[in-house]
Amino acid sequence: MSAPVLALSGLTRHFGGLVALDALDMRVERGQIVGLIGPNGSGKTTSFNVLTGIYAASAGRAEFLGRDITNLRAQAVYEAGIARTFQRSRLCLPLSIFDNIMVGNHRRLEHGLWFNLFSRRAFARQFETAFEDARELVRVFDAPLAGRMFDAVGALPMIDRRRIEICRALISRPQLLLLDEPSAGMTEEETRELMDDILEIRGRIAGLSIVIIEHEMGVIERITDRCVVLNFGRKIAEGAYREVAADRQVQEAYLGVE
């Protein structure tokens, strides 16, 4: 079996007495879309936060493309090729769509003082390439939006902001994309559109693997290859959506015991 893109073993996180993440084991294969589901407070976002270096792991290990990335700083996790979106939309509202996407493009842009202050022609070339890239990406999600690249994000409706956030995560061509409730606040129609777009992106970026946290089971059923179910920080089931949905423990976790 080929090496997995992501392998979590025993990943644990305590907050004082509270065990938010309890010895999570999870694998993501190359090109897979894995759903991470579970009731509120089950540790899904915490697993993202630990993985991306926002919180330190209390125990356990995370391996990405064969490299140990446990407790790396957030910047280093990004450099390794993991990008994410946030449950509560975190865009820079006063900045333009293009600016926001460029925040995510840090890895592929030149940040030296000399380059930025003095090599204006080279900068202009990099700028134009980056602009084309960003605009293409936005066009996949919403063509009219691609014509408004220099509008302020603060003026956009929530669904457009979520799209921009995903573009920000994708622009650096990550190997692993972590989506945290991307469809929150969207109608069914919009959600379907968004999932179509995500699948199209997955087609375009070779080898892109995705872990998606969702509450919308229709989404999970439709686009994921596998699911991992968490409850109170520990994994209680794993498998294709059908299997997992039929699992007694999972049903109890969501609906309570009869």
Place this chain on the structure above:
Amino acid sequence: MSAAPRAPLWPGIVAAALVTAFAVAFMWAENEWEVVGVLAAALVAVLVARRTGWLAPAARAFEMREPAMNRVTIVALLVFIAFFHDDHFPLLMVGTVLVYFTVCLGLTIQFGYSGVMNFAAAAFLGTGCYTAAVLSAHTSLPHLLVLAAGGAVAALVGSILILPVLRTRGHYAAVVTIAFGLLFRTFLEVNDTLGGPQGLKLPSMKLLGMTFNDNFSVAGIEFSFYMHYVLTALALAVLAFAVTRRLERSWIGVSLDAIRLDETASACFGIHIARWKIVAFTLGNFMAGAAGALYALMLGFIAPTNFTFGDSLVMVSIILLGGIGNAWGAALAAAIVVVLPEKLQLIQEYRFLLYAAMVIVVLLYRPEGLLPRPLRNYLPGWRPR
């Protein structure tokens, strides 16, 4: 490239010309009634311009045709200076405004772009001043290098404060820089090696073989000796402005803004928070120090009373009133804040109170300031295909 029409230049030129005219009239005004009259006329002109829709095209000219408008502004400034070529006081004013403007550009990088709070701007200005005083009196370092040294020493002093400044919660940086701003004057006053409360004198600045403290004449036209300093200050301000604008209109500018707006997300996208805060803080302090060195040479004499906490707050007021993050706003506000108390003597005494009250009003009702910061325009005049 694209065939889209470019924003016309002439509204900007007209605006610059009008501002220059008002500035000249303001400087010429002798008594308080004339001053108030000029101010009132300026206010009326602005309101009329806004009503009749003339303000927007001028603003667009500045945004879209920035390189050309920069040159227009420099020309306008030179024209203004020419009007007062042999008059000491207006030239001293212009020099002071340019110095304050340079310091405020540094503050813009710190406060406006990266969100690093600095309530000790006057102390960093003062550090540059005292560096220049000591170096020019005790060494024969060429004065151009003295300016650089002033900046370097200010940057170095700032690095003492850097650890608290790097903390995520802004109030650490605030309390530490407030404390530094408060202490700077006290430290100088109790310390006799730096002149104590009496201050220090400086020799004339010498550059390119010219002794700055001598009046001179060219082709029969008399020039005040302050002209040397004003032109040097202009060069320094132009340099600082260019660096500040380039910084904003680059990937570094994006990173700085991202740090200010959301540190967690920035970290998740590879931005090195500490590094950029250090760069912003240090660069801003360097600008203040270099401007300070020139200021000291221009004044010929410095004392601790020039660099109080109140003065630091006035500089913060300038960038808040002008429009936080907007370099042009800082220029306009610096001119008004520095010159007004000199022409209207009665508010000289009240200026700390007045400016603080104005900032409160602005923060409550128009937090973006006089000239709100426009969206980032990476390559002025560029249009997508």
Place this chain on the structure above:
Amino acid sequence: MDAGLLAQFVANGLMLGMMYALVAVGFTLFFGVLDVIQFSHGDVLTVGAFTGYSTYLGLELLGADNPWLQVAAVIVVACGAMALLGALIAKYLVLPLKSAPPLNILLVTLMLGTVLRESVRLFYPDGANPKRFPRLLPTDAVALGSFNLRLDSVLLFLGGLAVIIAIHVLINRTKLGLAIRAVAQDEETARTMGINFTLVVLVTFGIGSAAAAFAGVMNGLYYNEINFGMGLWLGVIGFSAAIVGGLGNIYGAILGGFLFAALQTVGAVALPFASAYKDVFAFAVVIAIMAWRPTGLIAERTSERV
């Protein structure tokens, strides 16, 4: 070092610590309840001191010269007036900016502090010069060896202690205190529980400002002098003390206040030449602590959800 001199240093340090603690408590209350840095707090202390002084002058004019009456009146009027001022600041300056970036409230209150300070300097008769605050408390002293224990110092210290205890009781034993703690924990939930959020905020600001006023009067009675700039430095140290103790934690604030005073006293003892530099030393302490203190001494309450 002679024991009497040491005792004097300690006594001064304790008084200083009490004053810092009173100011720090205010900062911590404001932060706890609204996540807000109220930078005009130190200058509220100044206005409180001057209000007390004016009250004294007024009483003298009216011929009411019983010192105990005067002390009581000065304290009551100063604290009451500043409680009102604090509430007004909360209502008109802080609450309206609740949803603006937190930087704005810091800036607004910093500027307000300047307005208050400059107003005293410019509009109070001869405000630019220090004023002799009267000795209203008994000046008897008990000699313990070479150390003179002044009665008024003891009274002031006990008074400050009483204020702190009163605040502690208020926060922990009353319904109002419960409401304050609820709002400090979670504004949303507190509101849904029927707590009048605005009222709690105004009252909290009032309490903190009254404590500052007391510190200001205490300052005047102890040093027999007040001036328009007195609150600025006290505010900076009080704020630093509150940070050291963990913003939002009252006991931390008190601890922080005494810690700063202790460090200053140690500095004064260890570097006897440096009396002119005592402020510089205090400042160096502030920087060192701000640089070193990790969020973990007594952790600051952060409400950020990622």
